[in-house]
Amino acid sequence: MCYEVGRGRLAVMSTTASSRIPASSRTPASETAAPTPAGPAPTLAPAPVPASARTPAGRPALDWRLRFGLLSLIWGFSFLLIKVGTHAYAPFQVTFGRLLFGTAVLVAAMAVKRERLPRGARTWGHLAVAALLLNALPFSLFAYAELTVPSTLAGICNATSPLWGMALSLVALSEDRPTRRRFAGLGLGFLGVLTVLGAWQGFHGLDATGTAMALLASLSYPVGWIYVRRTLAGTGASHLSLTGAQLLLATVQLAVVTPLFTELPHAFPVLPLLAVLALGALGTGLAVLLQYGLVAEVGPTTAQMVTYFIPMIATAAGVAILHEPLAWSTPVGAVIVVAGAALTQSRARS
Numbered sequence: 001m002c003y004e005v006g007r008g009r010l011a012v013m014s015t016t017a018s019s020r021i022p023a024s025s026r027t028p029a030s031e032t033a034a035p036t037p038a039g040p041a042p043t044l045a046p047a048p049v050p051a052s053a054r055t056p057a058g059r060p061a062l063d064w065r066l067r068f069g070l071l072s073l074i075w076g077f078s079f080l081l082i083k084v085g086t087h088a089y090a091p092f093q094v095t096f097g098r099l100l101f102g103t104a105v106l107v108a109a110m111a112v113k114r115e116r117l118p119r120g121a122r123t124w125g126h127l128a129v130a131a132l133l134l135n136a137l138p139f140s141l142f143a144y145a146e147l148t149v150p151s152t153l154a155g156i157c158n159a160t161s162p163l164w165g166m167a168l169s170l171v172a173l174s175e176d177r178p179t180r181r182r183f184a185g186l187g188l189g190f191l192g193v194l195t196v197l198g199a200w201q202g203f204h205g206l207d208a209t210g211t212a213m214a215l216l217a218s219l220s221y222p223v224g225w226i227y228v229r230r231t232l233a234g235t236g237a238s239h240l241s242l243t244g245a246q247l248l249l250a251t252v253q254l255a256v257v258t259p260l261f262t263e264l265p266h267a268f269p270v271l272p273l274l275a276v277l278a279l280g281a282l283g284t285g286l287a288v289l290l291q292y293g294l295v296a297e298v299g300p301t302t303a304q305m306v307t308y309f310i311p312m313i314a315t316a317a318g319v320a321i322l323h324e325p326l327a328w329s330t331p332v333g334a335v336i337v338v339a340g341a342a343l344t345q346s347r348a349r350s
Contacts, residue, residue: 095136131249149211151317312331
């Protein structure tokens with residue numbers, strides 16, 4: 001996730017497939033972003049695209065639409081990579097590897113841009129909580145969930161984050177007054193969840209524990225976003241610095257927890273190892289940097305729309321590559337979830 005501060009407020013964007021907690025109704029929609037698990041930190045206003053990344057004509061070397069599509073693919077395939085990683089490694093080990101490789105990418109980016117880590121014990125304390133709620137906990141829950149549920153279902157559960165955010169904003173963000181349209185989106189979204197889970201069949205064949213973990217992971221994101229908005233505004237550190245520090249703290253948290261609950265692998269199969277490497281370096285590290293560029297160039301409102309492509313890509317990847325079963329209710333329910341999530345992020349035009 002990355003941070004963005006504007007006009008004295010803090011907005012948060014997820015690196016995993018995520019979405020944004022609705023901003024104050026007094027804030028123009030053009031300054032607000034909504035999805036990453038997947039998923040899934042505060043910044044100063046988005047920095048302009050570096051001159052080194054631009055062509056002589058002043059445009060970015062790679063069109064933003066191509067970067068948008070690449071980001072959608074990276075986050076959409078993250079759930080497949082989690083599934084492949086858990087074939088050989090324990091969920092905590094998959095999460096630790098993901099955070100380790102993702103942090104390495106951001107540290108390298110910080111070194112290139114000569115960014116420093118934020119200062120102040122208070123800031124680091126809040127970042128530690130953010131690291132738990134936005135990285136260590138949801139990443140681990142998704143990894144454990146995919147031991148028993150398909151990657152397609154995990155990807156769709158991740159898309160419920162805006163719905164949880166909308167529900168929580170009714171209590172936690174009193175300045176954000178919901179509209180009838182957004183209430184309708186909330187109801188429509190959870191109807192989509194029930195469709196995906198096959199509620200009319202009594203949830204037959206569904207692993208309740210794994211599904212609950214995936215939904216809890218998607219709930220953890222908006223809880224973390226609310227916490228960040230209330231505690232990390234006005235730190236003075238850059239968005240890259242805060243996000244790098246947050247991932248570093250999440251890596252340390254998993255470095256402590258993983259040995260307590262897992263044993264060292266007896267072997268290191270190549271394919272699962274490459275999956276974890278790609279999940280961290282691409283799905284967590286590179287994805288954040290791509291997201292920064294999109295926010296800076298086309299604005300957070302357009303950039304956050306990547307959220308709505310993630311469950312579709314996750315479903316297609318799981319079915320085509322992992323040969324996961326696909327009932328009619330899965331794609332239909334996914335479309336309903338995405339439509340509901342989109343409505344919860346919409347605002348009536350003035």
